[in-house]
Amino acid sequence: MTHVLLTGFEPFDGAGVNPSWQAVQRVATTPPDGSSLTTAMLPVVFHDAIARLRAAVEEFGADVVICVGQAGGRPGISVERIAINLDDARIPDNKGTQPVDEPVVADGPAAYFSTLPVKACVAAVREAGLPASVSHTAGTYVCNHVFYGLMHLIASGRPGVRGGFVHVPYLPEQVERGVIRSSTITLAGSPDPVPTT
Numbered sequence: 001m002t003h004v005l006l007t008g009f010e011p012f013d014g015a016g017v018n019p020s021w022q023a024v025q026r027v028a029t030t031p032p033d034g035s036s037l038t039t040a041m042l043p044v045v046f047h048d049a050i051a052r053l054r055a056a057v058e059e060f061g062a063d064v065v066i067c068v069g070q071a072g073g074r075p076g077i078s079v080e081r082i083a084i085n086l087d088d089a090r091i092p093d094n095k096g097t098q099p100v101d102e103p104v105v106a107d108g109p110a111a112y113f114s115t116l117p118v119k120a121c122v123a124a125v126r127e128a129g130l131p132a133s134v135s136h137t138a139g140t141y142v143c144n145h146v147f148y149g150l151m152h153l154i155a156s157g158r159p160g161v162r163g164g165f166v167h168v169p170y171l172p173e174q175v176e177r178g179v180i181r182s183s184t185i186t187l188a189g190s191p192d193p194v195p196t197t
Contacts, residue, residue: 002035005062007053009069009142012044012094019171020068038062044094044142046087050104050149057153057161064162065150066116069143071167072174076131078167079121080138083147084111088140104148112151116164138165 006028008021024039031037040056042049057065071078085108087099118134125132138144147165154161 003061003063004031004035004037005040005056005060005065006037007040007042007056007065007067007146009042009044009049010094012142013091015174017171017174018044018070019168019174020070022171023168024068042067042146046089046093046097046099046142046145048095049142049146050153053146053150054153057158062161064116065154066163067143067146067150067165069138069146069165069167070170071135071139071143072170074135074167074169076133076169077122077125078133078135079114079116079118079125080135080147080165080167081114081118082111082136083114083138083144083151083165084140085109085148086140087145090141093142104145105152108148108152112148112155114147114151114164115154115162118164121164121166135167138167143167 006024008024009018010021011018021041024041028037028039038056038060040052040060042052053065053067085103085105087102087104089098089100092098122132122134138147143165150163150165154163
């Protein structure tokens with residue numbers, strides 16, 4: 001039996017819902033065969049999110065940890081490959097914190113790679129009939145912060161755990177309700193579609 005911890009985020013930036021948590025709840029209703037699944041909602045708050053993730057890992061234990069976040073400007077599911085040691089927030093988090101050019105972990109390595117089989121994950125999502133791709137940037141907001149924090153936790157004391165990060169796009173109703181505001185529109189060719197948690 002594989003023990004899986006699946007996390008999503010609370011709403012942020014004035015939204016009433018975060019599709020990452022909706023996705024996590026949907027998976028929790030029918031866990032994959034051969035696995036036991038635990039979920040946790042993370043705050044969209046720098047440092048608090050990593051503390052909550054760490055607590056969930058300590059409390060529940062896990063063989064696999066998959067964190068899920070929102071990338072509203074993307075057309076499908078993105079399986080992230082690289083977490084970078086950088087917090088650079090375009091908007092404040094849910095406590096009003098807005099770090100600029102700060103490390104996630106002081107003196108930590110520049111980046112970590114996911115330990116999930118990212119290409120196989122993308123292939124499985126596509127086989128299920130959903131658009132998916134490998135992504136090489138989780139942004140520099142709370143999503144990347146959590147992804148880096150997870151991989152640093154694994155590297156510094158839980159080498160048997162596999163972990164990674166997945167981004168999901170807006171829910172259809174978010175787009176229909178005009179959730180995309182001028183402050184969150186992605187410019188053509190932007191390497192960091194926004195808003196991401």
